[in-house]
Amino acid sequence: MHCSQRLYCFYFICFLSLMCPVLLPPPAESDCSCNITNSRCDEFGVCRCDPGWDGEQCERCVPTPGCLHGSCQQPWQCSCEPGWGGRFCDKDLLVCSEQQPCHNGATCVMEDSGDYTCLCPAGFHGKDCQLKTGPCHQRRTPCKNGGLCEDADGFAAELTCRCLAGFTGPRCETDVDDCVMKPCANGATCLDGTNRFSCLCPTGFTGRFCTVNVDDCASRPCLNAGRCLDRAGGFRCICRPGFTGTSCETPLGDVGKPPRTTGNSSHHGDRPLKVTVSERSTARLSEMQLILLLVLAGLTLGAVVLTAALVLQGHCRNCGTAPCWSSSSSQRGQTSVQRAQQDECHFLNAAEPEKKKLNTVVM
Template structure:
């Protein structure tokens, strides 16, 4: 075995490649149909659209052509015994396999197709259908129902109704509200094989069974607690607020009460920053700063916010005692002033001696009264 250096092998490979390329290019130029294609740089015959084959010698038939050939691209020229646009019509179908049924006559049309001359009471492409009760009655089924007569061989027809209809001719719409599917007093509206529920206020859902959460929007204000009701909500308000949604601020009472160990220990107290004065309501009356009126409505309001009957009786008794003390004090003051006035009158009399004894007696009597 002779040893060949790598450089010599490389040169030999290049010579063989160049020779093969030249042979391939010469063969392509000789055999490729240059009217329907061309040779590329690698010596391969590239075909124009509509042509096929190793050297572009075959035309491309019309797509779908079954029993046909072409001389130019996209042709479909039928072979013998075949016709039609795609050469798929057998001109001898009536002799080879008669497709017509029930004694019908098979005829080839000029277009290459066949037709069947059906006997009486039969119809269809191959006379396979019998003129039965459905066709005689004019297909009487209503509302999309299908007429069935066993291919025309049944004595009478039947109607296969769509869902939601009943009756011999499918003429009756089924009342889907008959079973009263809607709950909570909802109104049922019948449809074709369906129904819908018109829900009352406060309910939703297909059957109006879902109670709407009226507290979802947080209608209660000022920290009120919301409780859902049927079509409504109820707010439990904290102290100092009232109203449907706890939106009304309750006015502060005119007086406050000090809580004791028993109801009798609850004594009314007047705030030190206010002076209570009773004023008679006149048309043009005005109130001075620091004074306010106590109306009957305000007293009733205070009664509703915590004053019991026993407390009112206690206040009334204390008021009567206070009035009696004031009256007694006034009487004593008036009596004292009357005695002082009598002594003054006696001093102004002409009899000085008599005046002295009377004033001295009055002074001694007043001194005794004071000591007592």
């Protein structure tokens, strides 16, 4: 835009601003009937009250909050009605004459604050002199362990004690044994206290009542990949092939050897379990050497048995009878005749050296 054009626009705007009040119509007269001392009218003709005033035309003052039987001339006042007093007009000034709250011949007196006081005669006390000076009030309470003394507001001939939980007796002097019902489980020891008890749990259990079984496998006591089975108060290890022991700590090749004590230990429950390893200075046979030795021993024993069988068979052939050796099942089935032949066979075998000797003499 050219400079002359901008100047022209500026003059035009100034002219309009001067001519607008002349062109606008005059404002209509307001019909607001508000109390101009306590409020004002808004653009819609509605009364807007000052603080402390209320009503459609803001003609009513607001009393003090909490004022019951009073009124106000100015905001936040509480002027009491007849027969009422106090800051909030909530005290009945005619209570002594109309209600007579004091008992047992006491005198009712009104105070400046609007409250009343009862002047009790001898032997009575309380706000309204309704309590008699009975056994509980005449001397120091005899109830022990926090017991409450009761004497029917002083009218009872003898006092009684209301005991707190955990105590009993005429004067609440006896502590109740909280372990009578045996609340502790699994053989735990119950410790009595003041209105409470505690359980001393055995090994392997925990909880308030010793009912929770401790997971003895949580510490992984089984060695060499053994499987742990949790039990009440302990654990059991199922060992892999080739291992044995309470915690699967001993290889099967080391069974029967004297242990070597080391500084390592594990725990079974709360008891320390010593894990020992043994060493021997002497050389031991390997597994292959042991198998070879057993095979040789078996072959030797078989040869001995076969040789004995052949010798017995040769003797029986010389006798001309059935073999003297047989299986255990055939021996059980022999007849009495076969037993006699065997006896004869043994007899001839014993006499054979004598026959040889005679033949030698004749020759």
